[in-house]
Amino acid sequence: MPRKASTLSVADENPAAGGVAAVDRALSLLTVFRKNDGYLSLVELADRTRMYKSTILRLLASLEHYGMVHKSDDGRYGLGEGVVRLYGVYNSAFSQADVIMPVLRALVEKTQESASYHVMSGNSRLCLHRVNSPLPISYRTSEGDVLPLDKGSGARVLQAFTGVKGKLYDQIRRDGVVVLDGDRMPDLAGVSAAVFNAHHEFVGALTLTMPSSRLQPGFKDEVLQAALALSKKFGYTQD
Structure with missing residues (x-):
């Protein structure tokens, strides 16, 4: 059953003041990954973010382009090498x-x-x-x-x-x-x-x-x- 239009996504419930909605939604996709998750299906991502699958796929395309997520052979998604690179930069300056x-x-x-x-x-x-x-x-x-x-x-x-x-x-x-x-x-x-x-x-x-x-x-x-x-x-x- 499709999500009701009146249901706010996780990102839309807590938007950044003066921010960009699309960026909030993209980053919310990254933050739903939990320890030991590995890869998540599109259905799992939709459930955790409360966003439409079509919206998620568009956001994932951009995130994958910048290496923030990686798509597995079976069509699921996990955090990509871009996250690891940013962590290394952060850790070196921490x-x-x-x-x-x-x-x-x-x-x-x-x-x-x-x-x-x-x-x-x-x-x-x-x-x-x-x-x-x-x-x-x-x-x-x-x-x-x-x-x-x-x-x-x-x-x-x-x-x-x-x-x-x-x-x-x-x-x-x-x-x-x-x-x-x-x-x-x-x-x-x-x-x-x-x-x-x-x-x-x-x-x-x-x-x-x-x-x-x-x-x-x-x-x-x-x-x-x-x-x-x-x-x-x-x-x-x-x-």
Whole structure:
């Protein structure tokens, strides 16, 4: 049964402000591919994009011309060598700081508390990036500081996603985020969430710290959303 004309495509539901509709639709075709998809049939592409097959075929012709998609012998379509080439260009110019720091700054601007990004470093954790709170009373650390791996919300997230067992770590793995007050030192609270890359691998912990008196219930969602935004910048997709 043909799609009703009143049904908006995925691209038309969320068009780029001031953009070109045909470009939105072409790019929406590329973004519907998921991990382990391989090749998709025209029917599958139509189902995922909610576009007419005739429209999809015209868009695919242009995308195939530029190497963004590849047509298999059985008539299905997969991502092409052009995508790989662009990834190589992106990867060679990619700077984690350029991606991480804007997320930390936005989180600090919204919460007025200090934000950090931590990774494992042997038996400790390393603060790779940090934006301190603008408020006069705050706990301040710096990029390059080495911190304990057994205390603090960031440490607990790093431990949870590197296989440490226990009730707390099971909960962190389920929620992807943890809120702790006084875990590392009295009167210091922390909220940390896990960050993942394009391969759904855990890569680090995004942490918000503040005096215990300024800990707010809404910080949990703020940190979780910031961690998800950062994960998406690393190529992570939610299946």
